[in-house]
Amino acid sequence: METTHLSAGPTRLLPPDVSLPGRVETATFALG
Amino acid sequence: MRTRVGYAGGSTPSPTYHDLGDHSEALQVDYDPTQISYEQLLDLFWGSHAPTQPAFSRQYRSAIFVADKSQRTLAEGTRAAQSARRKRPLYTAVEPLGAFHRAEDYHQKYYLRRYGDLMREFAGYSDTEFVDSRVAARLNGCLGAGGTPEMIGEALTALGLPAATSRRFIDAAQRRRR
Numbered sequence: 170m171e172t173t174h175l176s177a178g179p180t181r182l183l184p185p186d187v188s189l190p191g192r193v194e195t196a197t198f199a200l201g
Numbered sequence: 202m203r204t205r206v207g208y209a210g211g212s213t214p215s216p217t218y219h220d221l222g223d224h225s226e227a228l229q230v231d232y233d234p235t236q237i238s239y240e241q242l243l244d245l246f247w248g249s250h251a252p253t254q255p256a257f258s259r260q261y262r263s264a265i266f267v268a269d270k271s272q273r274t275l276a277e278g279t280r281a282a283q284s285a286r287r288k289r290p291l292y293t294a295v296e297p298l299g300a301f302h303r304a305e306d307y308h309q310k311y312y313l314r315r316y317g318d319l320m321r322e323f324a325g326y327s328d329t330e331f332v333d334s335r336v337a338a339r340l341n342g343c344l345g346a347g348g349t350p351e352m353i354g355e356a357l358t359a360l361g362l363p364a365a366t367s368r369r370f371i372d373a374a375q376r377r378r379r
Contacts, residue, residue, distance in 0.1 A: 173320040187333035197266040
C-alpha cells in the first residue's frame, strides 16, 4: 500500500490543532 | 476528538509492530464527555467487531482497556448485555489499561496517508502534531468509512476550518476518487 509521509515546509492548514477545548477523557479499545 | 493507534494490554517494555511481545493492537480516543459519552463509544465498539469470534492471535484480539472504575462498570455492563443479546459467550476482554505504547508514525492515520494531496496540507506539522490533529483524525475517519467529499466538507466545517481550506480538502478528495 502506497502511503505518504509528512514533508517539511510551511503548513498550508491552520496551526496544529492538537488541543481539545473542554474536558478530555480517554477510551482505549482493541478491535481484533 | 483525537485518535491514535498503538499497542496495549501487555508487559513488553517497548513494543514495535514487528515485535509486539504480549501486546495487542489498540485504538485510543481522546474525547470530550460533554460531546460524546463513554457509553456511546462502547456502542460503536460493540458494533465494530465480532466479539463471538475467537481471536486469531493475541496481536489481534478484542478488548476494552478501562482507565478507571467508572469505565470498568460501564464496559462490563455492556459486555453482559451483549452476551445476553447474542446468547453466546464473548471473547472480548475487559482489562485495566496499563501502559499504552503509541505505534510507529507510519501506522497513524492509515487512510489519510493514501491521499498525497491531503497530506500536503499538513506539511510543517511535526509527526506528533499530525497524529494528535483533530482535523487529521476526522479526515482519516471519513476516508476510512468511505465518506463522500460532501461528508468531508461538513466535518471540516464543523471543526471550524475556513471555507477555502475545506474546499481544498474536498477538491483533493475528489481528485483521488476519480
